[in-house]
Amino acid sequence: MNLPTSLEVKNGHLFCGGADCAALAEKFGTPLYVTDEVHIKENFRRYEAALKKYTPNVQLLYAAKANENPVILQTLAEEGAGADIFSAGELREALDAGISPEKLLFNGSSKTEEDLRTAVKLGIKISVDSVDELRLLDAITKELKKTAKIGFRVNPEIDVPTHPKIATGIKNSKFGIPAEMILDAYREALGMEYINPVGMHCHIGSQILETEPFKIACKVLMDTAAAVTALGVKLEFVDFGGGLGIPYHRKENPDRAPTPEEYAAAVTPVFVEACKNTGISPAFWVEPGRWMVGESTVLLTKVNSVKRVHKTFVNVDAGFNLLIRPAMYDSWHEVMAANKADLPDRELYTVTGPICETGDIIAADRMLPEICAKDIIAVLDAGAYGYAMSSQYNARPRCAEVLVNNGKAELMRRAETYEDMTAAVQIPSWHKKP
Ligand code: LLP
Numbered sequence: 223m224n225l226p227t228s229l230e231v232k233n234g235h236l237f238c239g240g241a242d243c244a245a246l247a248e249k250f251g252t253p254l255y256v257t258d259e260v261h262i263k264e265n266f267r268r269y270e271a272a273l274k275k276y277t278p279n280v281q282l283l284y285a286a287k288a289n290e291n292p293v294i295l296q297t298l299a300e301e302g303a304g305a306d307i308f309s310a311g312e313l314r315e316a317l318d319a320g321i322s323p324e325k326l327l328f329n330g331s332s333k334t335e336e337d338l339r340t341a342v343k344l345g346i347k348i349s350v351d352s353v354d355e356l357r358l359l360d361a362i363t364k365e366l367k368k369t370a371k372i373g374f375r376v377n378p379e380i381d382v383p384t385h386p387k388i389a390t391g392i393k394n395s396k397f398g399i400p401a402e403m404i405l406d407a408y409r410e411a412l413g414m415e416y417i418n419p420v421g422m423h424c425h426i427g428s429q430i431l432e433t434e435p436f437k438i439a440c441k442v443l444m445d446t447a448a449a450v451t452a453l454g455v456k457l458e459f460v461d462f463g464g465g466l467g468i469p470y471h472r473k474e475n476p477d478r479a480p481t482p483e484e485y486a487a488a489v490t491p492v493f494v495e496a497c498k499n500t501g502i503s504p505a506f507w508v509e510p511g512r513w514m515v516g517e518s519t520v521l522l523t524k525v526n527s528v529k530r531v532h533k534t535f536v537n538v539d540a541g542f543n544l545l546i547r548p549a550m551y552d553s554w555h556e557v558m559a560a561n562k563a564d565l566p567d568r569e570l571y572t573v574t575g576p577i578c579e580t581g582d583i584i585a586a587d588r589m590l591p592e593i594c595a596k597d598i599i600a601v602l603d604a605g606a607y608g609y610a611m612s613s614q615y616n617a618r619p620r621c622a623e624v625l626v627n628n629g630k631a632e633l634m635r636r637a638e639t640y641e642d643m644t645a646a647v648q649i650p651s652w653h654k655k656p
Pocket of ligand 1: 285287288306329388424425427428429463464465466509510511512513547551606607
């Protein structure tokens with residue numbers, strides 16, 4: 223298995239960030255998310271350095287939605303990250319983590335009036351997703367007598383080789399304004415008293431394993447940037463979104479994922495050349511989420527039972543309540559026996575969760591060493607869109623998250639309790655017992 227740098231096999235056990243996964247499962251209980259902090263820091267530095275090799279004025283805006291644990295946000299804030307935020311909640315988390323307001327971009331195709339008002343009051347830049355939203359923002363800024371710095375989200379209308387549910391720059395996507403309509407939007411914004419259009423934004427999709435689509439999107443955006451510059455817009459940033467994929471397939475036919483260096487080599491020269499031709503010098507912004515955190519984390523789950531019927535099922539204690547990606551996008555995550563990491567593969571197993579749905583399959587038909595009850599299965603590459611998309615379905619409280627750093631391991635979020643899960647329940651008067 224081609225392991226990510228956060229993982230290694232020692233003395234027959236899987237280690238994450240220098241800590242023995244089987245021992246962590248024993249100490250903190252399962253299911254358990256385990257994240258290597260060092261891996262995230264290294265990822266941030268590597269991504270930033272790759273881009274800065276070509277253009278000095280770079281800002282990474284970590285896509286908070288991928289993993290918004292406040293400790294991870296703080297780790298990235300300390301490295302100098304900004305954040306792509308998609309809700310008032312993510313905005314608050316980013317500010318609480320110490321990310322400076324100038325490094326935030328409030329994204330989203332359906333922001334509330336309250337979201338916009340909060341962003342204007344706090345001076346947060348906004349990626350405007352429609353002309354209707356622009357007009358609402360105009361009204362809010364007039365009422366508050368406060369200028370809002372905005373960019374528009376451009377839909378570059380390109381096909382992206384990824385799962386259709388996460389291709390966001392295609393023609394029929396709900397996100398962004400088509401390039402042919404964008405000039406009118408900038409023109410209208412330029413005429414508004416308290417709206418200052420200083421940016422341009424796109425995000426073409428997620429888990430993209432080729433650099434070409436990013437290059438095409440960059441070209442579309444920079445052509446658009448030249449056109450809006452001619453209108454009189456002074457661009458301070460062009461934001462190319464996130465999307466760089468990671469190699470989820472690590473065993474047979476492993477994925478070939480582009481590195482940040484390859485991404486930078488493909489995209490930044492298009493940007494630099496276009497800036498020169500247009501005579502502009504906006505900052506180069508990107509919004510990586512998955513690439514920053516995806517490989518940093520394993521989900522540890524204990525085997526409750528093994529059932530040998532027409533297939534051999536390994537029934538574990540984590541299901542799509544904790545990792546929905548396989549059920550939602552047919553995503554592949556490698557699985558390993560954390561306490562039998564150096565034993566030879568023996569049998570074909572299907573790892574299934576405890577949820578009352580047939581689709582609650584974490585990993586189908588995988589070769590593993592002989593598995594029995596109480597073994598610990600590690601689900602790899604669970605750091606992005608794992609805990610962040612978890613639920614309490616089937617009245618299962620969410621599990622704990624542990625942060626490791628060179629072998630040290632502590633909780634960064636405790637497991638929820640039954641009381642946490644029911645804390646918001648209210649009893650209507652006619653249901654109250656006298
Ligand atoms: N910027 C914007 C505006 C986004 O919508 C996203 C992700 C990102 C940046 C970060 O993209 P990344 O670098 O992580 O690919 N839940 C799905 C992925 C959904 C992505 C949503 N937007 C999954 O588990 O695959």
